[in-house]
Amino acid sequence: MTIVEKVRTICPFCGTGCGMELNVFQGKVVxxxxxxxxxxxxxxxxxxxxxxxxxxxxxxxxxTPLVRQNGELQExxxxxxxxxxxxxxxxxxxxxxxxxxxxxxxxxxxxxxNFMLEKFAHAVLGTNNVDNCSRT
Amino acid sequence: xxxxGAMSNSQTELENAPLIFATGTNTTETHPVLALRVKKAVxxxxxxxxxxxxxxxxxxxxxxxxxxxxxxxxxxxxxxxHVIIEEDLxxxxxxxxxxxxxxxxxxxxxxxTPEYGESHTGLPREExxxxxxxxxxxERAAVIYTLGVTEHVHGVYNVQALANLTMLTGNLGIPSAGxxxxxxxxxxxxxxxxxxxxxxxxxxxxxxxxxxRARFEKEWxxxxxxxxxxxxxxAVEEMLEDRIKGLWVMGENTIVSEANTNxxxxxxxxxxxxxxxxxxxxxxxxxxxxxxxAAAYAEVEGTYTNTDRRVQRxxxxxxxxxxxxxxxxxxxxxxxxxxxxxxxxxxxxVWDEAARLAPIISGISxxxxxxxxxxxxxxxxxxxxxxxxxxxxxxxxRGRFMMTPxxxxxxxxxxxxxxxxxxxxxxxxxHTGTMTRRDERLNELVPEEVLEINLxxxxxxxxxxxxxxxxxxxxxxxxxxxxxxxxSPAGIAFMSFSFPDKAMTNVLTTDEHxxxxxxxxxxATAVQIRRVAG
Amino acid sequence: MxxxxxxxxxxxxxxxxxxxxxxxxxxxxxGVAVPILCHDERVxxxxxxxxxxxKVEGRRLPIAACxxxxxxxxxxxxxxxxxxTWRKGIIELTLSELGGGACLSCEMHGPCDLHALAAEVGAExxxxxxxxxxxxxxxxxxxxxxxxxxxxxxxYRCTRVCGEHEQAHAIGPAGRGFASIIATSFDGxxxxxxxxxxxxxxQTCPTGAxxxxxxxxxxxxxxxxx
Numbered sequence: 001m002t003i004v005e006k007v008r009t010i011c012p013f014c015g016t017g018c019g020m021e022l023n024v025f026q027g028k029v030v031x032x033x034x035x036x037x038x039x040x041x042x043x044x045x046x047x048x049x050x051x052x053x054x055x056x057x058x059x060x061x062x063x064t065p066l067v068r069q070n071g072e073l074q075e076x077x078x079x080x081x082x083x084x085x086x087x088x089x090x091x092x093x094x095x096x097x098x099x100x101x102x103x104x105x106x107x108x109x110x111x112x113x114n115f116m117l118e119k120f121a122h123a124v125l126g127t128n129n130v131d132n133c134s135r136t
Numbered sequence: 137x138x139x140x141g142a143m144s145n146s147q148t149e150l151e152n153a154p155l156i157f158a159t160g161t162n163t164t165e166t167h168p169v170l171a172l173r174v175k176k177a178v179x180x181x182x183x184x185x186x187x188x189x190x191x192x193x194x195x196x197x198x199x200x201x202x203x204x205x206x207x208x209x210x211x212x213x214x215x216x217x218h219v220i221i222e223e224d225l226x227x228x229x230x231x232x233x234x235x236x237x238x239x240x241x242x243x244x245x246x247x248x249t250p251e252y253g254e255s256h257t258g259l260p261r262e263e264x265x266x267x268x269x270x271x272x273x274x275e276r277a278a279v280i281y282t283l284g285v286t287e288h289v290h291g292v293y294n295v296q297a298l299a300n301l302t303m304l305t306g307n308l309g310i311p312s313a314g315x316x317x318x319x320x321x322x323x324x325x326x327x328x329x330x331x332x333x334x335x336x337x338x339x340x341x342x343x344x345x346x347x348x349r350a351r352f353e354k355e356w357x358x359x360x361x362x363x364x365x366x367x368x369x370x371a372v373e374e375m376l377e378d379r380i381k382g383l384w385v386m387g388e389n390t391i392v393s394e395a396n397t398n399x400x401x402x403x404x405x406x407x408x409x410x411x412x413x414x415x416x417x418x419x420x421x422x423x424x425x426x427x428x429x430a431a432a433y434a435e436v437e438g439t440y441t442n443t444d445r446r447v448q449r450x451x452x453x454x455x456x457x458x459x460x461x462x463x464x465x466x467x468x469x470x471x472x473x474x475x476x477x478x479x480x481x482x483x484x485x486v487w488d489e490a491a492r493l494a495p496i497i498s499g500i501s502x503x504x505x506x507x508x509x510x511x512x513x514x515x516x517x518x519x520x521x522x523x524x525x526x527x528x529x530x531x532x533x534r535g536r537f538m539m540t541p542x543x544x545x546x547x548x549x550x551x552x553x554x555x556x557x558x559x560x561x562x563x564x565x566x567h568t569g570t571m572t573r574r575d576e577r578l579n580e581l582v583p584e585e586v587l588e589i590n591l592x593x594x595x596x597x598x599x600x601x602x603x604x605x606x607x608x609x610x611x612x613x614x615x616x617x618x619x620x621x622x623x624s625p626a627g628i629a630f631m632s633f634s635f636p637d638k639a640m641t642n643v644l645t646t647d648e649h650x651x652x653x654x655x656x657x658x659x660a661t662a663v664q665i666r667r668v669a670g
Numbered sequence: 671m672x673x674x675x676x677x678x679x680x681x682x683x684x685x686x687x688x689x690x691x692x693x694x695x696x697x698x699x700x701g702v703a704v705p706i707l708c709h710d711e712r713v714x715x716x717x718x719x720x721x722x723x724x725k726v727e728g729r730r731l732p733i734a735a736c737x738x739x740x741x742x743x744x745x746x747x748x749x750x751x752x753x754x755t756w757r758k759g760i761i762e763l764t765l766s767e768l769g770g771g772a773c774l775s776c777e778m779h780g781p782c783d784l785h786a787l788a789a790e791v792g793a794e795x796x797x798x799x800x801x802x803x804x805x806x807x808x809x810x811x812x813x814x815x816x817x818x819x820x821x822x823x824x825x826y827r828c829t830r831v832c833g834e835h836e837q838a839h840a841i842g843p844a845g846r847g848f849a850s851i852i853a854t855s856f857d858g859x860x861x862x863x864x865x866x867x868x869x870x871x872x873q874t875c876p877t878g879a880x881x882x883x884x885x886x887x888x889x890x891x892x893x894x895x896x
Contacts, residue, residue: 016443040442040448048572052577064458078466085473088382092408108387111330124474131367132333
């Protein structure tokens with residue numbers, strides 16, 4: 001009987017790509033153990049990978065979409081937020097074409113999300129102006 | 137040049153390299169676990185050559201430290217190449233079979249004599265010559281570098297000059313050698329692979345490549361523009377000119393990470409609609425019109441591609457808070473609302489589409505990487521993946537020697553701004569601090585931003601450890617405590633940019649950038665430092 | 671590198687051996703697992719726990735397989751009744767030196783290396799009684815690493831990983847015999863040492879002597895551990 005459940009995954013910090021197991025207790029990440037089978041890290045982690053999980057359950061996490069109304073960001077539903085985006089982007093596209101957009105993708109997010117943003121830019125907005133933070 | 141925006145070799149190979157040339161990389165701080173390989177190589181007898189203006193952690197393990205003047209990198213590499221050619225230490229077989237342009241390079245490098253090298257780098261000529269010889273005669277030598285090489289107005293020339301060295305010495309296409317940019321962020325490699333770069337479709341295929349573009353047009357059912365898109369730097373200018381009106385920012389804190397914060401802020405203020413997906417209400421999200429709550433790495437399924445092109449599986453451990461969603465699911469919903477119907481059963485179907493379209497990853501599936509990741513190129517389902525690139529040929533055929541002139545730094549120090557501020561990382565904090573600043577324990581290790589300066593400068597400025605100082609550049613002023621360190625040489629100050637709530641470091645930095653890569657000169661900003669009276 | 675004609679015998683089976691390989695490594699190559707406790711393959715063997723003892727023909731005393739290089743013509747036995755008895759005795763001695771208290775590592779993660787091995791060799795906790803080697807608890811206020819000397823078996827995995835792998839050299843043995851403890855150079859806290867808080871000492875620890883302090887606190891708050 002073990003208290004924590006272990007989920008094998010990859011460290012989210014630097015590009016080394018260390019293997020780690022998130023230690024989960026009652027739906028919360030409480031700690032980290034290394035993934036000894038990782039050919040990259042072979043059981044090693046650094047201070048961020050081993051201990052830097054505090055942000056996951058931070059009370060500051062965004063839990064709902066926010067939409068600016070009268071100058072302030074207000075809570076909104078996904079439907080409200082995405083409808084607003086679709087309408088506003090539709091207008092920009094009409095007036096400026098694809099050249100009116102830029103999309104800045106994330107070196108922190110998954111391949112799948114990066115691919116989706118790339119597809120969205122090209123196929124939906126009609127722009128090739130997609131970049132990521134590799135220059136910072 | 138010869139290749140791709142990726143490490144030519146793998147980190148696991150480093151520990152068997154007889155010589156490692158680490159330049160512009162503070163590896164023990166930025167890639168602590170990868171640095172274990174470097175330390176291990178040294179324990180096994182490897183020579184470690186470090187070129188860095190600061191006395192970084194790696195210098196403790198180095199047999200030769202080259203503390204060159206900031207911004208003189210190209211001259212160092214060119215001088216080394218000059219010595220290697222003039223002393224006939226280059227790999228004749230490799231150069232004749234795999235490269236072109238040696239004659240032109242030899243002519244170009246004529247002026248990069250050791251004397252010239254010394255006058256620009258501040259390194260004794262004997263040191264440069266010795267470094268060149270060691271690098272050339274090593275059985276195999278691996279170059280590792282990070283942003284210390286690229287974050288200059290001559291960043292591309294730096295990389296090309298290093299590429300010249302690797303080609304001259306035949307250090308490509310073999311294990312434990314090569315030219316290895318250690319990628320900084322967990323998935324910066326993958327973001328590029330997936331086409332999140334203006335010059336490329338997924339898999340480093342050019343928009344102008346008719347065959348490739350046609351494949352995407354067929355799959356996506358739309359016509360694509362054959363011209364490359366705009367980089368961030370160029371897009372910021374377009375915003376200021378009122379030509380870009382809509383911006384989607386997925387999980388990056390642009391206001392904090394880009395050079396010249398005030399300019400970025402002004403540009404973003406011109407937009408009609410700015411969307412930010414993030415875990416937190418970052419400095420960038422605060423100025424958005426719509427903020428979409430994102431799921432964190434522990435809350436999603438997917439893949440990351442690490443610095444050695446290894447695609448690895450990310451697994452969901454806990455639920456995202458509230459109604460936060462994976463980035464891709466948020467994008468999907470907007471696409472559907474805009475009339476482009478898409479549906480996916482899950483991230484593996486998204487991956488499969490990318491793999492279908494990008495030959496370098498076509499052989500990789502979730503099933504194959506369940507136990508262990510695979511390194512691209514991996515074009516077919518039975519391909520074992522690739523540990524090191526360029527084994528028999530370069531993507532571009534022959535590797536071309538590039539002429540890499542010395543370009544002086546933009547905004548050199550002068551009487552008004554006599555110090556050089558260089559920015560970089562500290563191990564316990566990460567990038568703009570969005571994640572690490574929200575970890576109480578990491579905060580105990582590095583509680584706040586400090587201006588690291590040399591003792592000599594501290595004495596001149598009448599500053600003691602912990603004293604407040606005003607640091608100013610042509611763009612702004614910050615007030616923060618100083619930390620006296622022997623890591624920075626006299627005349628050079630150091631800051632990270634992980635504490636935006638206290639010190640927006642990039643208020644100071646210049647957005648002068650490399651004309652080819654559009655990477656800003658984060659490593660050298662002229663500043664003035666003044667003691668705060670009282 | 672396998673060399674032509676370099677052969678040895680393990681458990682009656684003739685095998686190819688490589689230059690510089692230990693008995694432990696040679697055995698593993700042919701699927702023979704020798705029990706280990708103080709060993710971490712990334713660092714120099716210390717051969718302190720003696721759990722990996724094997725018999726080598728022509729040698730009077732058992733030999734630690736983790737540290738002994740295998741030689742051509744060597745005949746090795748890794749399993750027999752004597753070895754089982756010795757290993758059981760070694761583990762019972764090791765257990766007898768632990769101070770009181772539960773093994774939190776076992777509670778959180780399932781059996782730690784020590785307790786898993788104890789179960790494997792049939793060692794009974796409390797079979798032997800004697801002095802315990804637990805020293806005073808160092809008051810170390812770092813927020814990351816909790817060191818419980820009651821669970822420390824002085825295998826030196828943490829100090830070797832710290833010194834040879836991370837190369838931080840933050841911790842080492844201090845004092846002698848039963849009074850010895852693992853400590854920083856001047857007995858100060860880890861926050862004032864060269865420790866990088868990579869956590870590799872926790873990761874390699876084969877018992878519950880090194881733990882993530884916050885994880886313990888979180889689980890105690892939830893009543894999951896005492």
